[in-house]
Amino acid sequence: MDLIRLTGIERVFHLGDSVVHALSRLDVAIEAGEYVAIMGPSGSGKSTLLNLLGLLDRPDAGSYYLEGRDVTTLTPDEQAAVRSQRIGFVFQSFHLVPRLTAAENVALPMMLAGIPAAQRAQRVTQALKDFGLDQRAGHRPDQLSGGQRQRVAIARATIMQPAVLLADEPTGNLDRATGDDVIHLLEALNERGMTLIIVTHDPKIGSRARRQLMMEDGLLRHDSARPSAAVAET
Amino acid sequence: MRKADVLRFARDAATAYPLRASLSVLAMAIGVAAVVVLTSLGDGARRYVVEQFSSLGSNLVIVLPGRSATGGFSPANAMTTTPRDLTVDDAAALTRLPAVRRVAPLTAGTSEINANGRLREVVVAGTASTYLEIRSFKIAQGRFLPEADWNRGAPVAVIGAKIQEEIFAGRPAVGELIRLGDRRLRIVGVLKATGQGVGGLNTDEVVFVPVGIAQGMFNTHTLFRILIEAKSRDQIEEVKREVTATLKTRHSGEEDVTVITQDAVLATFDKLLRALTAAVAGIAAISLAVAGILVMNVMLVAVTQRTAEIGLLKALGARGDTIRNAFMAEAAMLSLVGALTGYGLGLFGAFVLRQVYPVFPAYPPDWAVVAALVTSLSTGLLFGIMPARRAARLDPVQALMKH
Numbered sequence: 001m002d003l004i005r006l007t008g009i010e011r012v013f014h015l016g017d018s019v020v021h022a023l024s025r026l027d028v029a030i031e032a033g034e035y036v037a038i039m040g041p042s043g044s045g046k047s048t049l050l051n052l053l054g055l056l057d058r059p060d061a062g063s064y065y066l067e068g069r070d071v072t073t074l075t076p077d078e079q080a081a082v083r084s085q086r087i088g089f090v091f092q093s094f095h096l097v098p099r100l101t102a103a104e105n106v107a108l109p110m111m112l113a114g115i116p117a118a119q120r121a122q123r124v125t126q127a128l129k130d131f132g133l134d135q136r137a138g139h140r141p142d143q144l145s146g147g148q149r150q151r152v153a154i155a156r157a158t159i160m161q162p163a164v165l166l167a168d169e170p171t172g173n174l175d176r177a178t179g180d181d182v183i184h185l186l187e188a189l190n191e192r193g194m195t196l197i198i199v200t201h202d203p204k205i206g207s208r209a210r211r212q213l214m215m216e217d218g219l220l221r222h223d224s225a226r227p228s229a230a231v232a233e234t
Numbered sequence: 235m236r237k238a239d240v241l242r243f244a245r246d247a248a249t250a251y252p253l254r255a256s257l258s259v260l261a262m263a264i265g266v267a268a269v270v271v272l273t274s275l276g277d278g279a280r281r282y283v284v285e286q287f288s289s290l291g292s293n294l295v296i297v298l299p300g301r302s303a304t305g306g307f308s309p310a311n312a313m314t315t316t317p318r319d320l321t322v323d324d325a326a327a328l329t330r331l332p333a334v335r336r337v338a339p340l341t342a343g344t345s346e347i348n349a350n351g352r353l354r355e356v357v358v359a360g361t362a363s364t365y366l367e368i369r370s371f372k373i374a375q376g377r378f379l380p381e382a383d384w385n386r387g388a389p390v391a392v393i394g395a396k397i398q399e400e401i402f403a404g405r406p407a408v409g410e411l412i413r414l415g416d417r418r419l420r421i422v423g424v425l426k427a428t429g430q431g432v433g434g435l436n437t438d439e440v441v442f443v444p445v446g447i448a449q450g451m452f453n454t455h456t457l458f459r460i461l462i463e464a465k466s467r468d469q470i471e472e473v474k475r476e477v478t479a480t481l482k483t484r485h486s487g488e489e490d491v492t493v494i495t496q497d498a499v500l501a502t503f504d505k506l507l508r509a510l511t512a513a514v515a516g517i518a519a520i521s522l523a524v525a526g527i528l529v530m531n532v533m534l535v536a537v538t539q540r541t542a543e544i545g546l547l548k549a550l551g552a553r554g555d556t557i558r559n560a561f562m563a564e565a566a567m568l569s570l571v572g573a574l575t576g577y578g579l580g581l582f583g584a585f586v587l588r589q590v591y592p593v594f595p596a597y598p599p600d601w602a603v604v605a606a607l608v609t610s611l612s613t614g615l616l617f618g619i620m621p622a623r624r625a626a627r628l629d630p631v632q633a634l635m636k637h
């Protein structure tokens with residue numbers, strides 16, 4: 001069974017009179033444990049696709065099955081539960097809560113899920129140690145370097161042990177070396193079984209993934225896993 | 235999300251922006267403090283007046299010369315000049331009425347007291363032995379005026395506590411001779427200090443003499459008041475009717491006196507001052523509404539400031555109602571802290587008022603305190619709903635892009 005199955009996905013934005021087809025006729029299947037890079041020029045629909053996968057956005061047409069379950073028909077609260085339990089997000093701009101410490105930021109998904117404080121503390125301590133942040137537990141985001149911030153964000157994204165980790169340009173705000181560290185960290189998580197989907201316009205990073213999805217104008221131009229089945233030109 | 239976590243999250247969010255938090259707290263505090271202080275003032279005035287009138291004595295009916303036009307009480311009526319004399323014989327006639335327990339005639343004027351080598355101006359009240367019980371006064375030394383024929387009266391006097399202090403420097407005064415105008419009188423008693431006075435007449439500064447003596451001194455036959463004590467509270471109205479009828483007969487069919495009861499006076503003042511207090515509370519409550527609007531704006535700013543954070547919380551699995559509750563909790567906390575601060579400030583303000591005006595019982599009425607706290611909390615929550623719902627409804631993708 002596929003972890004993710006998208007069929008006939010359409011996402012249309014209306015900007016005044018003009019209509020933008022951010023995603024068109026999209027059919028993709030991703031298996032559990034895969035390492036996928038979504039690539040393509042700016043405005044090609046990469047982020048829109050990732051937001052759909054993360055249930056932050058709904059398609060205008062098509063269906064999305066996550067772990068065999070049609071998630072497009074779920075109520076907002078049910079979708080929130082899926083995000084809480086099955087999906088981890090890593091953003092380009094880290095999105096740490098500035099007033100909370102590293103430990104509190106990492107604990108945030110567990111707090112929202114209603115996990116008792118004692119259990120949270122234990123898991124946060126372990127996670128911070130795993131990501132080499134145990135000296136930074138009490139530091140606020142503005143006291144951390146960019147690489148440290150993104151590691152806190154990754155610790156937060158994985159603390160609920162989601163089925164899939166979605167990363168939108170995770171190295172976009174980092175220098176080369178720090179970015180590579182972050183990529184290695186994500187790849188290590190993938191090696192331990194976590195499905196990893198990275199959006200990037202950096203070919204170097206993209207080529208590291210075992211599978212590449214090339215987007216262009218909302219269309220899936222090339223899927224390295226299915227070279228022959230690339231979408232025809234309209 | 236657990237309740238304790240919602241509260242902690244809201245508290246941390248509120249304290250992370252101290253300026254806007256303290257602004258809402260301050261606005262709410264001023265509103266509540268205004269209600270507490272102003273109602274303390276209003277209710278203090280009411281209690282002061284009620285106490286002063288209660289001290290007149292129980293079951294009291296007062297006859298004033300002159301007909302009040304409306305029949306109601308007003309300070310102007312109380313000052314009406316005499317169209318027809320109210321005499322000692324009128325007072326004596328009232329003594330025989332069935333519902334009447336006691337009657338005291340009262341005539342008043344100013345004179346000079348000369349004793350112990352000192353001289354001062356005093357108010358002289360001419361009355362009778364019954365006056366003491368009717369007014370519920372207490373004797374400090376000696377006794378009050380002796381029972382006697384109201385038209386004559388022995389050359390004796392009872393002095394107020396302050397006069398004893400000023401003329402005799404606190405030494406026992408009973409038995410001393412004084413000069414009061416052109417009369418030589420012997421002091422038979424000193425009243426206990428009351429600290430009270432109605433209409434500028436502080437009883438501690440009065441010299442009481444038999445009504446006959448006072449009328450002789452001031453060369454008049456007129457009474458200033460007749461004080462009557464009814465046999466019971468239920469009979470006050472009866473006394474009022476009987477007195478009016480009797481005096482009408484005695485004054486050749488003309489109703490030329492005003493009969494007022496303590497209850498009526500009290501009720502009028504009580505009603506008036508309660509209304510005043512409520513009005514003042516209402517005006518102060520407007521500041522609570524203003525504070526509520528401020529809290530709303532502060533929360534709207536918070537939602538705008540923290541849009542990206544709200545998007546993040548949604549991405550991390552927060553439900554809409556979780557976010558709404560967190561923002562409502564924050565608004566409620568700001569209001570609650572503001573309300574409690576304001577309550578403290580208000581109590582302190584009332585305390586200062588009581589220090590500055592010790593006779594004035596400036597305590598906030600319970601209803602005002604409850605109303606102020608409930609209003610501030612509910613306005614805080616009410617005005618918190620809109621921003622909280624706005625936060626809960628934010629589109630996560632849009633929200634996350636705001637950074």
Ligand SMILES: Nc1ncnc2c1ncn2[C@@H]1O[C@H](COP(=O)(O)OP(=O)(O)O)[C@@H](O)[C@H]1O
Pocket residue numbers: 013014015020021022040041042043044045046047048049
């Ligand atoms: N909320 C939106 N409203 C209107 N147009 C949008 C919105 N979000 C994305 N788009 C448009 O959809 C297209 C795809 O955007 P996006 O997925 O962000 O591209 P990428 O991440 O590949 O740069 C772009 O043309 C963009 O302008």
Ligand SMILES: [Mg+2]
Pocket residue numbers: 046047048
């Ligand atoms: Mg993008």
